[in-house]
Amino acid sequence: MFKKIILGTASMLALFSLAACGQSSASNDTNKDVRTLTDAQDHKVEIPQKPKRIIASYLEDYLVALDEKPVAQWTVGEGKIQHYLQAELKGVPTINYDLPYEDVLKFEPDLLLIGSNGTLEGGKYKEYEKIAPTYVVKNGENVTWRDQLEDIGKVFDKEDQAKKVEKDYDQLVDQTKKEYKDKIDGKSAVVLWVTNNSAFMVADNRSSGQLLYHELGFEVPQLTKDISKKATADFSQVSLESLSQLDADYIFLVNSDTGAAMFKDPLWSNIPAVKNNHLFEFDNQSSWLYNGPIAYTKMVENIRDVLK
Structure with missing residues (x-):
């Protein structure tokens, strides 16, 4: 009898011990499954x-670079997507850029990445x-794509991969810069975007302007300097009359309006870079309007292709 009591007590202790181990293990697993990070608005977020x-509207470029695939991708209106990413995002359904609550709910995300404070107003x-x-x-305004890549790398615990990118x-x-030195040094260039028969020029320290002038080392034309002083966005509208005075050696044109009347205007035809066949055109499916x-890698590859 005594022996049975001892055995019974030992069995119960073993069960309690296993249960406690199980709880401890579960607790540790839970801790391992979640990391708490502080975001750009000082929220403590359990990642x-x-x-x-994942839903990361307009941040899909960074996800693809870090080998992550979203459950939905950014769109503005019908069919307006980041075409240059579609080899990796083929078949991924779209979600409107302003992330409507009901649409987000429908995708049942387990992580939301927000790329603009304005989205949260x-x-x-x-x-x-x-x-x-x-x-x-x-x-x-002063946050670069590198800053965003490193921040997103931190979220996915892929800081090393972000640095490698x-x-x-x-x-x-x-x-x-080395291979195309003779076609870059002392040469000026601009990036124009034509849409709805209107022309827009990139600022010297934003988007592709940052790439052209600060990374590759092209000269900044005077007209670009002038519009950059007042720029409040990546691209600023510029008149055809102003463009007729443009002294750039190269024009990189993102053409979203191939039938624009301005292309038939003599003012356009007489722009030196246009006359000299130094107008390099990309369609609206290219990466030039994005960050x-x-x-940026595809922009550099485009520049290499046209300057060969």
Whole structure:
């Protein structure tokens, strides 16, 4: 009898011990599955260790660069997507750029990355965080694509991969500067975007302007300097009369309006770069209107192709 009591007590102790171990193990697993990070708006966000259903509207470039695939991709209106990413995002359904609550809910995300403070106006953060952990990525006028890539790399615990992406890009830029030295040194260039029969020019320190002037080392034409002083966005509208005085050696044109009347105007035809066949045209499916490591890499590749 005594022996049975001892055995029974030992069995119960063993069960309690296993249960306690199980709880401890579960607790440790839970801790391992979540990391707490502070985002750009000082929210403490519990990030899943390996999120599987990510929505990161207009940040898809960074996700693809880090080998992550979103459950939905950015769009503005019908069919307006980031075409240059579609080899990796083929078949991924779209979600409108302003992330309507009901649409977000429908995709059942386990992580939301927000790339602009403006997206959260009107108390939207509280709505989104009820659906999934919501992390606001570094953003703003002085935030570069590198800053955003590193921040997103931190979210996915892929800081080393983010640094490798930057290093590969820098090597491509350095290689291009050396190989195309005679076509870059002392040469000026501009990026124009034509849409709805209107022309827009990139500022000297934004988007592709940053690439042309600060990374590759093209000269900045006077007209670009002038519009950059007042620029409040990547591209600023510029009149055809002003463009007729443009003294750039090269024009990189993003053409979203191939039938624009301005192309038939003598003022356009007489722009020196146009007359000298130094007008290099890209369609609206190219990466020139976007930001991110893949967008910039494709821009450099485009420049290499046309300057061969």
